Amino acid sequence: MRKILILFFISLLCSCRHSHRTDSLKNEGIQDSIIFYYKASKNKNRSLVQRQSDVNMSLHYAKMMGSDSLFLRILYQKTLLHYTQQQYDSLNIFGNLLKRLADQVENKYILGRYHYLRAYYFDEITHNPDSAFINYNLSKSHFQYIQDSSWVGNNLLSMGLIQQNQNDHYGSKETLTEAIQFLNSEEDIQFLSSCYNALATNHRKLMNYDDAIGYYYKAIETTDSKEDRLVYKNNLAATHSDFNQFEKAIGILKDIVHDTLLLKSPKEYARSMDNLAYAEWLNNTTTNAEAIFKEALEIRVKNDDKRGQIASFTHLGAFYSKTDIKKAISYFDLAIQLSKTLKIPKAEKDALTFLIQLTPKNIEFRDRYIFLQDSLYTQELKVKTQFAKYKYDDRLKLESILLLQKEKAEEQLDVARQRNQKTLALFGLALLLMIIGFMFIFYKQRNKRLLEQNKFAKLEATYETEAELSRKLHDDFGGKLNHAMIMVQNNTDKPTILDTLEGLYNQSRDFSREINEIELDANFREELLQMLRSHTPKTVKLILRGSKEIDWSTVNGLTKITLYKVLRELMINMTKYSMASAVNITFKKTSDLLQIQYSDNGVGATKVQLGNKNGLRNTEKRIRAIGGTIIFETEKGKGFKAQIKTPN
Template sequence: MASPTEYDSIHRYYDRSFDQKNSLEEKRESIDRALFLARDLEADSILGKLMYKKSSLLFQAGDYDSLVAHHDSFLTLQSQVDGPKLKASQYYLMGYYYDQVRSDYSKAFENYSAAKSQFELAKDSSWTGKCLLLMGVIQKNQNDFFGSKETVTEALQFFKEPKDNNDMVQCYGLLATNHRKLLNFEDAIFYYAEAIKNSGSMEDRIAFENNLAATYIDDGRYEEAIVILEKIMGNTALDSTPVVYARVLDNLSYAQWLLEKKDVDASFQKALQIRKEKHDIRGQIASYTHLGEYFMEKRPHVSRAYLDTVIQLAQKIKVPRAETDALKFLMQISPENVKLRDRYIFLTDSLDAKETMVKTQFAKYKYDDKLKQESILRLEKENAEQALSAAEERSKKIMSYLGSIVLFLGLSFAIYFFGQRTKRLKERNKLAKLEATLETEADMSRRLHDDFGAGLNQTMLMVQGDMDRSKILDRLDGLYSQSRNFSREVNEVSTGGRFKDEFLEMLRFRTPNEANLFVTGVKDIDWGEMPPLSQKVLFKAIQELMINMGKHSKANMVTIGFKHTGKTMVVKYYDNGVGASKEELNAKNGLRNTEKRIQAIGGTVIFDSDKGEGFTAHIMIPF
């Protein structure tokens, strides 16, 4: 458990890792220092933030080996990371790394899938859809067009806000490409039209229009393709994008040749030259393929040279599909060439096997993700059923709640208990002990009468008034909890070897949910050597302070420090609540009782507080 000072240090170093005035190396040093200080934290919201920030800085620095190793640590500690949003961000970062840096489609898909699940748990629909879109892109690039189509269709369901428009447009474009590859030309044309209509970017619109024209070419509708491509060629935006210009020019030349057998050699060569200058290898493959097809009949040897270049480039950047396209044309030029045929068969078989493996792998990732989602839904259903069952059980507990009345009668004997306790302490300080006991008894009597008695009387009136049964049960449940808490206050304190555990359990029990408790020095005390009477007085005194804090202070931080000095135990208590004036302190019976108990065994206590400045107690007890 970190102390308040350590928490402040952790947050200070964390904030430094964002400061733009610091260098990247200084930011990394700050986040490493924050993680070191947070090494003992468990299930704390700051831990996940620290882990993700370090991943982000490692990625920015290009320290990818350390990034992968750190991610392994994240997976080990992810049960301690608070909230699915941070887990989602971490998985998304790793998906991006494997996608854009390593080109490892398998791990990229796996991490995007994990990120999607976490974003869905966080109810972030935009990022859920974005992850699905990227998964669909990977599937398309690996020729899993059916799988990609299903994934992107699912992604569209999550894009509901105006800010999601660009992602939605990309989904339309990707769906169109998938349908085009599956030869569903009408569907491809529809989705390209949707992408063009909704696109807010001129560059994207030109790309979609060019792809729409390519779809018309694939479908043999050359005139429609030429109309679109000539319109694009008149767009001045192409002047600043030579790669796009070359793509449009190459497609236009190809459509004109297919439609009219025009002499388009010069246009093909112009597009190819631009692509060479811009080092657009995929574009060069397209140009050389079109030139190979263009010269097949009139100059086969020239065609063969172009197609051989396609094969060389395809092997260089590992695009076997382009190589098979070139081999199909070469087999038409040289049908007797057995080597070409064997190479073509080998490549197609390999591609088919790889695509089958990829589809299976992607399907498994999605199936595993579905199982995780179903497991979460099943758990939620079980929790709901348990809650319903608990509600039904409440109606059966009315008889057991009657036992609380018996407990109430038993609590009356607590006064007698404190009377006997007074006798045992007489020899130490008769007068002080008697005053403390009498005030304690009076306080208990007041609380029994005012709190529990009034509540019981109100419940009886509710029964006589024939009020709603569920409200009566709720009231009885509250009385039961009240009596149980009262019993914990007055029960005998365990001493000796069991004291430490019971004392710490009391502290945890008395700490409100909205408050943070910091305890120091517990491990340095030999609690077994502390006199039993001192143990009991310490327990009751700190319990009274915790009860007072929980009821009145509205504190969100409590610190208690213990120190054994010679024959004295020193206890320093502080909370940052609303505090109290001197008059209010003197009027509190519980604090007066606490002071008298401590004085009765030869100890001292000093209370210090002002309105709005918290509450402090300095206690010294014989050890």
């Protein structure tokens, strides 16, 4: 019995293992089938019917696997193939399913591709510019979310082209300029050159000739497509014609029409022929314009180029307006009828412009022209407002999403911050203590050094002052005293000796005033001004400003003494050397500084002469001793200036 049970469990275990291995192999086979059929559906060498069958098989196996990652891509490929085969009902059905599933898993890439495809459908198939613009904008937002700049730029390019086609040229310029910022100059050459071409067209419509030409050249230089380059050159030539640069236009167009590559595109060939004939006719350099116009029209009719036919009718009408008015009117009528059929009111308006010139008494043409002009203006204004609102609403939505993301990120950061708060607090405290200790030592050493420097500066200023006074006593006072003694010995008349002694007395009194303390009380201002006036010669005009506005009681005593002596030294220097006729001294006080501006119109001095004046050097040391600054500005023959700043 035991052996039977053991054999039963062994066989059951082997059966389970075999079943698991079989399931694994089965899943691998399904996965391979999904990928095989998906790749086959993207092979453009196969027919559309085969590719549709391939994508259906891939979708069938993906459902069996329940693979979300590949399922959405396969479903998008199926939707794209329905569009390619013009199966628009199926496109909408599977497109809506794709959007619903992509929304559930927030697959921004698939949502971006879906809205781009839907926008393309509205743009190219149903010709609904509003819906196309909205979907391009939605696609752009999804790609912007995943930072796919190439797709963002592509969508902005499409939006800018819609705005251009709706005559919103200013809005189109703004959108296209934004698109360029997202496009890579190496990987997105096609989109980038298209942007430049569209920008050039906007400037052409806005009559900005130089900008239009510049952007067309950029488009020509950027593109790596020979076919696109021919189109851009054709646009460039047409712009030259618009602004009467016919020789330039003809030169470019002749190169284009002789390019064999143009024969592959009958529409572009007809356009080039038509533009060349028109430019040569306007320039009076052709005799067969009529034949070329008609040949271009024939090619356009053969290739069902409706817009091109409007251009041909308009050019033929303009041509015959000089020779056969009836033919001209008939061609303009054809242009108007086709413009109405294609719903291109601007082309109709352009044709009416010619008809009004040919038949000025036709009120019907004039009324229709005015109606079109008003309706175009209203429509353009409506379009500008709508497109601006779409972009504004999208910007608000994006900002709201970014704000929510920011708040979520901040919450996560806050949680992490709280988790590490204790460690950071301890580390911060230790670091703070180290910084405080370092700063304490640093400032202590710094203050010690500054005190020593300040003490040295004060001593140096004192020694300089003593030396200056000693020199004055020895040279000036001593010399005059010696002269008086000689006069006494020589029995000079008494009045002369008395006058000399009186001069010595006055000089000794001045020395006393210079050495003794200065009045620092409420009378300081008057004493300062009196000193300045007393040192001003009669031939010099002294101008004082700002001293009344300063509350001198708030200025400390040391600063007052220093300023008094420094200004006195400047006045003495002026009297001795400057030969000035005017002196200007301005006082100004801020919350933490007292500023004095001194200037005279004297002879000035060179830097060498300035350095040789002991009195001025002494003023510098005095000001530095109280923590202030003094700056001298002078050149030979250009006066003398001094700017003084002292702490308040």
